Amino acid sequence: MTKFILTAFNPANGQRARLHYDNATSELTSESGESLVQAVEVVARANAPAVSKQTPLAKSSPRVLKISLGLSCNYACEYCSQRFVPRADETNPGDVQAFVDGLDSWVTSPPEKVEFWGGEPLVYIKTMRPLAEAIRSKFPNAELSVITNGSLLNDEINDWLDRMGFSVGISHDGPGQPVRGPDPLQDPEQRAAIMALYARLAPQRRISFNAMVNRENASRAAIQRFFIELTGDPAVPIGEGSFVDAYDEGGIAHSLRPGELHAYRNLAFHEIRTGQAANVQAVSSKTASFVNSIRSRRPASSLGQKCGMDKTESIAVDLRGNVLTCQNVSAASTAPNGQPHHIGHVSDLAAVKLNTATHWSKRENCPSCPMLQICQGSCMFLEGPLWDRSCDNAFSDAVPIFAAGIEFLTGLVPFHIEGELRDDRKDIFGFSEQVKPSRDRPPRVFPIPVVAA
Template sequence: MTSRDTPLGKTSPRIFKISLGLSCNYACEYCSQRFVARNDETNPEDVTGFMESLDSWVLSPPEAIEFWGGEPLVYIKTLRPLAEALRLKFPQARFSVITNGSLLNPQINHWLDDLGFTVSISHDGPGQHVRGPDPLGDPLARQAILELYRRLAPQGRFSFNAMVNRSNQSRAAIQAFFAELTGDPDVMIGEGGFVDAYDDGGRALSLKPEEFHSFRRLAFQEIRQGKAGRISSVRDRTMSFVNSLRFKRPASSLGQKCGMDRSDSIAVDLKGNVLTCQNVSATAAAPNGESHCIGHTSQMQEVALKSATHWSHRKECPGCPVLQVCKGACMFLQGPLWDVSCDNAYSDALPIFAAGIEFLTGLVPVHIEGNLPPDRKDVFGFDGNSADGGVKGKPFPIPVVAA
């Protein structure tokens, strides 16, 4: 339960995230990395020293190794020798990479397949134009993305990762987009949650108060009509919430949504700097003023995560009804951007909360009692607490259809 006053240490990693650098050939509108101060660029010469250092701090084989950018394929000259050396050293580790897909080609696809990578393509489907450039508009990149899909999807090693924002609210539209693109009704769509606000771009794509209830109604309707069932943030979080009730999972067992508050989840760069997470650099500072460089792999006992705040140290989270769904938004945000991200997260989690309650009881919750602002008590806008007037006195606007 990390905070500046109770910092977390790190151990030999189970989840091992390697940051190659934050360079990217795109500049997406709500990217969490957009304004992060850049460290010195890494290069292929760093790989040997990095590999030689591993025996002193990676004491047992990691379960998963994630290769992060920026855009990781911008760093292909470093990524190739690094991943090949790690595959030799840790033959059983799951490898994964998230890419914008624009730099894929037949040779890289073949290599990713051979090394056993799981690949995720960041793409917002019908809302991609809001996010940034569209690799599907480039015939060669489109061909390469679809070729990689055909290679890896049958083995469950491919997903499109989409994010929801105020200009891309419909998960049903996102799911339909990728089903049509691939011709595969069972296409896997990773992520699928509402964006956090890391800067003004993210804030502009956040829900405005007059949109809270209409978004919740839309999201709930799509979930119970089964139109968002291929999207992992819906499927996984609904079942996780249902199980939290079935098994009385205590809040005290909950970590942060991204898992970077775990001592065995570690993000490092090739210089050995240990980072808050893969989305920051060693030269950047967190909103609480602490460095995002939380130590060095040569002195693991000194690593201290002071840049983050576990949900249990926030004033809003411990009493929040959707805590088991949300798990506390981004752990290093503070101030107004935290407030906006928390509002997004609440409206994002509430339809999943409602779907879970309906799954268990057959009843749809419409009002939550508690020490909450009125627009949070009012689940869908029936109390008349919507900035847009809500749906008070109107018939239940969500058709009753078996999910």
């Protein structure tokens, strides 16, 4: 783990200060060692499991159950994480009863949440309907959720989703949707169905539009404005909202390029600190989590992966009972570390071992990264060039949240990081060379590094 020296400035008067930040203990102190944030009551936290091929993770009765209906989809989005995943044999309505009948053998306490996944889940509506109804009957208090591209919604499905108590995420990138793939909002019938479902579920906060950020869709403020204008709802929830991971060549093509890093960070920071991305879940949740990590002195040892699938009580399965690394893979696919994504079967849950993942503590650079408490290791099963590009995206995506969180706590905006990290990551906003720290140079006023929205 690493301690970092942050050179920061006060936006009110331009004066500089040097802060010390420890990513292992979440301590933020002055140069003299004085704590800059009053700690709240610190709760003891258990260490997260350091999962790897050599140290696999067991699974238990799930609190979060993710059911993969299959990977078929009526769209072919440009950077879909499932685009090149080998398909297993398709499941069908005939598989539902056996799956439901077998639940008691491995689900020993009611799950808190059950998620239904595709591909496009509504492609499987004939399977999903009896399955969800059986799950609702068996676990009446469980939260049911589904993420859909919205193109297959209609009045009948809307009514069913509402009656069943589903929470629904509509995958749509707002102004960047043409980059991603087809746009259901351009079809009058599909648009009407999406808006009708939003009207039904929005009062209960059971629906969101889930957007991803990429180099062609970099402005969260523009995404937020798009959905506010679409719905007429100033508080429209925007799920996801992080920068894309590079799961394949499409993800790499939509990743940030070296000459674009500082412009993206400037833009993202400006939109966060001015409230123009307040509806975006990735911004609000990650900023709050980072601020609270400092307030509560959250140890890095307690951090699991960002997806949560390295928890023993989070399980992804298909209808044949195959246990999977996560919902975005299949029983026929293989992880970059050479292990099958099919990690066992529910009939022998004690033998299930997650060995396709790599916890951040097993990565070369994660333990010495100042963004660790925000990033939490990016995708746990990526390796090689795809991991490297995803890591670069995640770093630049976390930096504005890091800066905004520290400004919230101290009133100071960090602009340079010194420590055990790559030289090209030390200059946060691309202007620290212009104001290189010097004890002999008097403070000078310089502008907040922002780009107009």
